[in-house]
Amino acid sequence: MPLTLFDTMSRAQRELTPLDGSTYRFYACGPTVYGPAHIGNFRTFVLQDLFRRVLELGGTPTKHVRNLTDLDDKTIRVSQEQGQTLTDFTRHWTLLFHADCAALHCLPPHIEPSAVEHIPHQVRMIEELIAKGHAYAAPDGSVYFKITSFPDYGRLSRVKERELKQGASVSDDEYEKDTLGDFALWKARKPEDGPNFWPAPWGEGRPGWHLECSAMIREYLGDTFDLHSGGVDLVFPHHENEIAQSECCADSGHHGFAAHWFHITHLLVDGKKMSKSLGNLYTLADLAAKGYTPEEVRYVLTAAHYRAQLNFTFDSLDGARQALAKIARAERALAARAGQDAAPSYESLIGQDPGPFAPAWTALNHDLNTAETLGHVFTALKALKPDALTPAEALAAWRGLHLILAAFGIVLPQEKADEVPAEVRTVAEARWAARNAKDWAESDRLRGELDTLGWTMKDGREDYTLTRK
RNA sequence: GGCGGGGUAGCCAAACGGUAAGGCAGUGGUUUGCAAAACCACCAUUAGCGGGUUCGACUCCCGCCUCCGCCUCCA
Structure with missing residues (x-):
């Protein structure tokens, strides 16, 4: 194409x-x-x-x-x-x-x-x-x-x-x-x-x-x-x-x-041209200091069509985080069904059949319509039910998805396991035990204690996760 | 003033002469001891404004309003 x-x-x-x-x-x-x-x-x-x-x-x-x-x-x-x-x-x-x-x-x-x-x-x-x-x-x-x-x-x-703008002085x-x-x-x-x-x-x-x-x-x-x-x-x-x-x-x-x-076309920030005097000029370091990753920035920059002015806002950056997480969940489900672990290499995706992501690939090749492409990606992900696919079908879909991700240069967020201090781990274990013993009062008290220590504990079916606040 | 690009739901943002994708947020539900997360569902009868063409326009034409960019070294 x-x-x-x-x-x-x-x-x-x-x-x-x-x-x-x-x-x-x-x-x-x-x-x-x-x-x-x-x-x-x-x-x-x-x-x-x-x-x-x-x-x-x-x-x-x-x-x-x-x-x-x-x-x-x-x-x-x-x-x-x-x-x-x-x-x-x-x-x-x-x-x-x-x-x-x-x-x-x-x-x-x-x-x-x-x-x-x-x-x-x-x-x-x-x-x-x-x-x-x-x-x-x-x-x-x-x-x-x-x-x-x-x-x-x-x-x-x-x-x-060409006419000089009125009042423009010749330097x-x-x-x-x-x-x-x-x-x-x-x-x-x-x-x-x-x-x-x-x-x-x-x-x-x-x-x-x-x-x-x-x-x-x-x-x-x-x-x-x-x-x-x-x-x-x-x-x-x-x-x-x-x-x-x-x-x-x-x-x-x-x-x-x-x-x-x-x-x-130029980027706008909060509807205005970036300038130092307006205080809306951001570097990657500025955004990192506010907790945003380069991947989230890249998502925002690529999510709009290149010939339209893109209005960069912190809301859109927050939205990018959620959207990336959503894609990452779907990718993991497909990868699991396909029996794949690491993402395929860029080189191996050259000439890849987009499979269920054909509409997305077509949109991308049509004047780099990235906004439409992402729409097709989410639509396709919603339609795909990994459990209903054969491993071969899942593999095709997984590789098709990765073709689009590679084109966007999207690197999905990894599930990062925070380093948990022993003290925190001890409290968490105690709470997990209390919870499993249906001692809700003690369980909630220990969760509050973890909160004070700066950690959030979320219960899963088989296990719990701890994340730094 | 000249040239160019826009104005679509709370925010971001597409397509299309045939009756408005998608993401975020929001709402309802499932699940959960509670919660979080996740999953499912719902969420613009309407497109800056006014005309026109058409069987039919957000989509084409005209006018207006408005925002943005470039006009000598700014991506």
């Missing part, structure tokens, strides 16, 4: 097939490593991960390239403010980003190039663009892309004649540009950049932000590749500028850059 996905450029849903006939090669704009990524950033990265999983599990291998922006205004400014070298500074935030991605069960990209390690590639592109008449050096040593030299400029964002670090829309390929060295400058034929400085992606795509994916992805905010100007740079550089001429554009 081919995956169909909405394409920003053509504004239509299109089937995804690898240009080279075998591997689907895509590029995702990565994080700027100058601070902790927030859950809004992670919506994008988690959805890109889900996208990749659906492709791979459907039988299409991928080549996933995602950059690290470690060289831009923010990384330079903040590292300077903190008296750190750019390298030390960005390494710190890169490590945290990787830890967060791992916690969210995102597959690592196959290649993760960094901007600062590809300066020669960027310089080379600028030289080509100047030679072809698409760029010019300003007197101060900055180089700009000349948008009037690229008639297609604005095709992706459909903004031909004072804009140098001498021919036209307002021209953007920097190279930014001349400034005193506040500190030691962060590099030599170039037109003077010391550093590459402009948009250029890094173009240069690294060219290096790792070539002039033409399958898909480019990022948050909606990148449509303009970042992706528009990338198209201009890359297509003007490419030997093949125009229209050959990304064959498909996949943009993920």
Whole structure:
């Protein structure tokens, strides 16, 4: 079943097939490593991960390239403010980003190039663009892309004649540009950049932000590749500028850059855009401090369709916990009936027949409609009665369920047995004995005692469970 | 102002020109010494507002209201 996905450029849903006939090669704009990524950033990265999983599990291998922006205004400014070298500074935030991605069960990209390690590639592109008449050096040593030299400029964002928002001021670090829309390929060295400058034929400085992606795509994916992805905010100007740079550089001429554009809509928090001033900007660490797991966060991020604004609330996080627990119970029942223990590996699920979860798999392959998919999952789980299935039927259903879970990157909560202190265990045993002797008064008194100790005791038929409050 | 995406039950959120999935919460029941958990059942005659097209619209068209995003380095 081919995956169909909405394409920003053509504004239509299109089937995804690898240009080279075998591997689907895509590029995702990565994080700027100058601070902790927030859950809004992670919506994008988690959805890109889900996208990749659906492709791979459907039988299409991928080549996933995602950059690290470690060289831009923010990384330079903040590292300077903190008296750190750019390298030390960005390494710190890169490590945290990787830890967060791992916690969210995102597959690592196959290649993760960094901007600062590809300066020669960027310089080379600028030289080509100047030679072809698409760029010019300003007197101060900055180089700009000349948008009037690229008639297609604005095709992706459909903004031909861009107008400055009323009252918007042109920032004072804009140098001498021919036209307002021209953007920097190279930014001349400034005193506040500190030691962060590099030599170039037109003077010391550093590459402009948009250029890094173009240069690294060219290096790792070539002039033409399958898909480019990022948050909606990148449509303009970042992706528009990338198209201009890359297509003007490419030997093949125009229209050959990304064959498909996949943009993920922003996350809202309590109905508003996240911002520090509103106090609604959350990182994974913030949510962990409130007791939420990365799995619960991932569930919320993937539960809504990627092209709709997702309103992130703590209620939805609580709901995610219950929903995951519900899936986990059903999974255990199926696993038991199927005689399975550990979850099947990701690799073993490639090409898996979804079985009773076929409607879910179909919905997922239809423009990644995750919300509809989950609806089908719960409907199917409700219809399945594990005890009425043969072990073979249970196995098929169990593997079908795991296909969907693998695509979502859902890792089910384990039944974790809390370490029970001996003192608590003693009281619990006493209560269990009292209860079995039908001494309700003593039983309730001991339960109260456990409560004081910070433990909750729940009675089962054969046994009891103790959980920390 | 330009471009774009939304407004569906208490919350989150889908589908569909043919009469509203699913999750959470809630309610009733089964079970339980009680409880918790679990399981079963119920839970929008109604879709921001007003028109229109149609045998029939939440779904298509028009107008309005409203929320959100981008408009030079923000996922």
